[in-house]
Amino acid sequence: MTGDGGGRWGNSVNGGTQHGPVVQAREIGSYTSQHFHFHGGEESAGPLPGPAPTGHQLPLGEVAFKNRVAESGDVLRALDREVPSGPVHPLIVTLSGISGIGKTALAVHLAHELKSRFPWSTYVDLDEWRTAGAVDTEAVLKHLLRRLGVREGWLPAGYRDLVGMYKTVTDGARMVLVLDNVWSADEVTTLLPVSARSVVLVAGQRRLHALEGPRTVALVLEPLRREPALDVLSEYIGSTGRQVSPQMVSRLEQLCAGFPIALHTAGGLLREHPSRRVERIVADLTAALHEKGLSVVEAVWNAAYDALDAADAQRLYRLMPRYSGYDLTLEAAMALLGTGRDDAEDALDLLTNAGLLADSPRPGRKRLHDLLRAHAVRRADRYGDPAETEDGLRRLVAWYRRQAERADRVIAPERMRVAEPVPALPYAPDVPFEGEAEARSWLDTERKALYGLVGTASDLGEDTHAWSLCEPLWKHYEDHHNHTDAIRAFGTGRDAARREGSAEATKALIRMRCQLAQALWKAGRPEEADTETRQALRSAESVVPDTKLHASALEFRGKFLAACGRPDDAVPYFERSRALHAALPNPYGVLLQSLLLGRTLRAAGRSAEAGEELETALALAREEDHPRMIGRTAAELGRTYRDAGRPERAFAAYEEALDQERRRESTYDQAVLHEELAALAEEAGDRERAEEHRGSARELRVRAGAEPGRAGEPGTGT
Missing domain, CATH: 1.10.8 (Helicase, Ruva Protein; domain 3)
Structure with a gap:
């Protein structure tokens, strides 16, 4: 996925020439004309239902919540005041005070109280999206858009495009948004809905003066009376x-x-x-x-x-600060303890009933409050044993690696891998994955734990686990573009593979360099990406020549050069990679490199050569009866003919691509193609045909939740 803008968020760029009013934010399951990044496609697994209003998604209120009547009254009175004229701005309620004073409890209580006034509400703990102190705002925007009913396949990858879509979807919305554990006003401003009819509850230790204005209620909490x-x-x-x-x-x-x-x-x-x-x-x-x-x-x-009656409960409490995830499942607790389901269940129950663990906003999971995390560290320092910590973490790393590998194989069963999969483990059961959607969801839900455990494995000296965990994380990175997390994890994986030095690790080092390189160039660090792709290719040529891994290193080098705006330099790498795939033989590899080559030639302005390559690739895709590749290749061929001034051939190629995307039920790609067909029809002077395609594109956007169907109600799909 790339971020060139989409729908109402940009202008289409094809080989440097603008065509019409709309642009691809990215093509699900395809390459963009600018970035040449392959992506498997979220919607390829089958049809998705149209989005529906997601209603109220809030944590349970505190059972023994008391008082705060005055504070609640301030909020209700502010809601009843007339909305002032001026810039569109939601009512903002800030709740500040020292840790443990009850900010979260009051924010959640208020949100529940307001449910009768608003059709939609949700809760976001920014600590869930925080790494090394920084919030991944892109990831939070995607999370909110999903909750607002936007289909996964429609989420733009680029930050500006996400902000634009969020503004569009929340324009005039009636919603309550709870933002918890906020450190600064900067973390909030981008997440504010564009609506005077919304309420945002912001909880954090500091008073955020920068958020205060005519439509702000600032609550500074004191201890209960x-x-x-x-x-x-x-x-x-x-x-x-x-x-x-x-x-x-x-x-x-x-x-x-x-x-x-x-x-x-x-x-x-x-x-x-x-x-x-x-x-x-x-x-x-x-x-x-x-x-x-x-x-x-x-x-x-x-x-x-x-007062805890069980040693396992005390041990689990001491171990939890070393767990890198946001919240803990029963299975993860079983892995930490290694003593079986009954003991883990008892330990979680005892800790929860004692007030040392709390229910997570996500059902069936437990959280350790930050203040309690620090207390648990002090208990571990006084009563813990370094051996028990290491043993628990080694079990946890192995269990998470096994689940991530299983999820990855459900998502992409044929993808090339280096690591040998972890066998079944006796101390904790496997997570059931019924299909690709569940596997993707698990990887995303556990992202904080998984990325953190790469570093944990490295610290434990478990180098094989460290780089092996990075292999399934590649799919999550491709889907979510969390560059900072990926660079940290893949860099750790690269170093672990280099340290290990075995034959398997040497191959893994090539993969780690390629994975790291793509995250680096996507994050705007091309010099480092250049070094990684060069070294990966040099190693592949000397260690695994004429193999799929060698061909993959050539492909990554070509994609890097293309992403840097050097398509002529990229062409030979795709040609060499294709030749290796042909010699293996690997028909899909030949098809993929042919598509990349045609797209690269088009970007270089070599339309005639691009057309020949893409015609060949399209024939291969038809022969393989590969709907996704037929759709991608035909769409790229349509753009090539359009650039060359051959509208009739462009229309035919676009229509074939559209047929395939309907077959795949990839609504995002259908909308992109309808917009491009509309622009092509406009150029040909056929206004009626252009309006038909634009209407179809808008209908798809509304159904996908990417554009409100009725003002003020997010996620109102059909």
Whole structure:
């Protein structure tokens, strides 16, 4: 996928010449005229239903949520005020305060309260999309657009195109957006819907003055007052069915100092240990506060940790800070512990009931609050064993690698790979993948864990695991273009393969260099990509000459040169790669390189040669009965004939491409072709035909959720 703009977000560029009002944001399952990046195609697995309103996608509200009446009232009054004239701007509610004060709970509570007023709401924790302190805004935009009902195959790859689509889809929308764990105003501004009829709830420790204006409610949270704090504890005590004196409840409330996070952990202690006297709990906490000089929350957490009845629960708590993912599944907990399903389930339940783990916004998963993560590190430093940590992480790395390899084989079963797959593991079951969509979804859901575990494997000295994990991550990178994560992981994989030095690792080093190179040139670092493709090709020529891997290295070198605007220099590499595929023989490789070659010749302005190559490629695609390649090649042939001033042949090629994309049910490619056919008809003076194609393209955009069908309702597809 590339980012040349699409639909309403740019102008079509074909070999440097503009044709008509619309452009390909990218072609799903094809190459763009500018970037020559191969992509397998999200919609190739079969038909997708039209998007539907996604409704309310919020975490469950806190069970013992109390008070914050004044803050809620401020928000409701602001909603009832008349919208001022001027730039379109949503109502922004900022919730700031120290960690553990209840910002997230209030934001989620408000969002649930507003559901009756708004048809759509969602929650996004920016920490889920944060790497080394920086939020991947492109990934967040794609996530939001998916939730707004935009089909996967329609998501632009380029940042500017994503911003443009988000503005289009949210224009006038009635929605509530919760943005949690925000560090700065810069992280928010791009994500604001273009609608005065929307509300954005922004939760973070700092007060974000840059967001404040006429349509802002700034809530600075303080600890809970005495009465609501007592209500929280009373609700927990009531769930145990025991009698506790008001004096003891009052003393416990005073110890928690109004911090919701401390109140809930103390409540968890009461609930988990109904037979333990409250007097004992209060005495232990008092001693920790006054004799050991601990903070309120530290003392409460220590008490909750010490009260855990199972060693596995304490061990899992100590291990969790080393887990690189956003949240944890039961299977991942089983891998960390290595003791079986029952023990892992018990450990998760104990930690959750004790208030040391929380339910994730994603069902069936658990999260460790950042403050608790730091506490777990301190428990690990005091009570942990480095051997238990290493053993748990080695199991986790192996389990994740196996699942990623399995997902990758579901998505692309014929793709060339170097690593031998990990066999079934005895300590944790496999994730079931019913099809390509589920496999892609799993890779994306687990992206934070997977990319982080490449570094974990390297730190453990597990070099084979490090570079092997990078192979299935290639597919995720191609789909999502998370350049920063990919560069870090693929660079680590390259170094791991180089260190290992085995025959298998030497081949892997070639693959790692190619993968890294593409992420580098896409991220605007061509000098480094040049070095990587040169070294990959040099190694391939000396270590694995005349093989598929050699042909692949030639292809990556050619794609790099083409992406740098040097199509004439790229041509020989595609020719050599094609010759190797022909000698192997590998018919699909021959077909692919022929398409690349034709596209490159067209970009070089060599239309006659491009036409000959593409005609040959189209014949091969028909012979193989490969709808996706027929569609790509015919579309490129249509563009070539259009450039050459041969409209009738261009019409015929475009129509054949359109037939194939209908057969594949690739709606994005259909819309692109309709727009190009409209521009071609306009050039030929056939306005009626042009309007028909433009109407068809718009209908497809609306059905895909890429353009609202009714103002103010995102994702209103048919």
